[in-house]
Amino acid sequence: MRLDFEFGEVLAFVTVAQTLNFRAAADRLHLSQPALSRRVEKLEAALDMRLLERTTRKVDLTEAGRQFLNHAVVILEELELARASMVERASRAKQLVTVACVPSVANHVLPDILRLYAQTHPGVRIRIIDESAGKVLEAVMEGEADIGISFLGAQNAEVDFTPIRSEPYVLAVRRDHPLAAAAAARWDSLEAERLIAVSLNSGNRILIENVLAGLPRRPTIHYEANHVTGALGLVSAGLGVAVLPALALANNAYPALVGIPMRDPELSRTLGLVTRAGTRLSQPASALHDLILRKIGE
Known part of the structure; x- marks a missing residue:
């Protein structure tokens, strides 16, 4: 089913209906009054019914307008909830860093580095994938891990391999x-x-x-x-x-x-940091990447 009206038109109508004043509604939406009027008129045309009674002195809702207003308010509230949910989800995703590394690094090197990292990034959650070198490379290439620490990947065009030290x-x-x-x-x-x-x-x-x-x-x-x-x-x-x-x-x-x-x-073997080629790390992941590079390379 295709709707013949747009979000901006519904928002324009609801704002006019709540203020019962085109000038106040236009100011609230940062629109000119003619632009606001066109949006309301387009909505009425799409619905094939008059929603507002306009005179030179006042604006009032028609019976159809009152009925549509109830539904329109719910629609806008649901859209706002959906937007807020997506913002929160994106924020949580940015605060999670996944590191794939060979077990020897996970056991003997990474804990001390993460202790230092937690001092400057206490709100960031860390997920560790401690697997074989081949699985570390696979996790990075498939986007499951932000950062890999391994000795495979130097010859792989799908990843960027930054050597840290020879072991x-x-x-x-x-x-x-x-x-x-x-x-x-x-x-x-x-x-x-x-x-x-x-x-x-x-x-x-x-x-x-x-x-x-x-x-x-x-x-x-x-x-x-x-x-x-x-x-x-x-x-x-x-x-x-x-x-x-x-x-x-x-x-x-x-x-x-x-x-x-x-x-x-x-x-x-040459231990190195592995990231997906052409991928930009989030700020938390980039900070951890740089810390690993500095501490393991010492």
């Missing part, structure tokens, strides 16, 4: 392991160890597999966990050793373990 991989071992006092660990020495690895779905595993594939004799993977935290739990239990990003052992999170730098070859 080395280390061999995580128990402090009572024979290698614990070593200055470095060689990849070819892993053949003698019970190796623990993260899932093939993990971006870490992809990087590690590239090195393992080039070894003369490939070490046997005895245990596999979906996430870095699971692999560290197995190492802590004395079930083997694991090659993991150094960040996983940050802040003395696992005091029973030590990380030994990997050599021949060295392996590292």
Whole structure:
């Protein structure tokens, strides 16, 4: 069903009906009196009935005008409620920032950054998606996350990747392991160890597999966990050793373990901030983006 009148015409009629004075109504709506009269006349033409009785001395409502006024007031009130609801919804959306990040960042880096952020943005709500590097990239590309912190995306045209820092991989071992006092660990020495690895779905595993594939004799993977935290739990239990990003052992999170730098070859990943290409961040998201860039890069 198509309505043959416009919002402005209904508003003009209601304002005249409430004031019963064209000059007062025109002033209230910031219109000239002729423009106001044309709007009312167009509404009457669309309804095919007279809504106002006009004389040189006064304005009054017709019976049809009184009946239509009741409906028109409800319409305007409902539209105002809808507008206010949309404004409130948009305001709430601007006050929510979603960060997708790899679990090692979520566990060891992000909490301290968010503590600082809350001091300057106490009203902003934060949602964290702690997933694998591939899922972090996917969350940003699909618009589910405002900001991503990962080591994948540098070659993806759909995102902007801002490098923060290079992070080395280390061999995580128990402090009572024979290698614990070593200055470095060689990849070819892993053949003698019970190796623990993260899932093939993990971006870490992809990087590690590239090195393992080039070894003369490939070490046997005895245990596999979906996430870095699971692999560290197995190492802590004395079930083997694991090659993991150094960040996983940050802040003395696992005091029973030590990380030994990997050599021949060295392996590292570039951690960076990921945002959708061509997307402008909200002010709260932009502030958090800049804080992450500054603090992780220190």
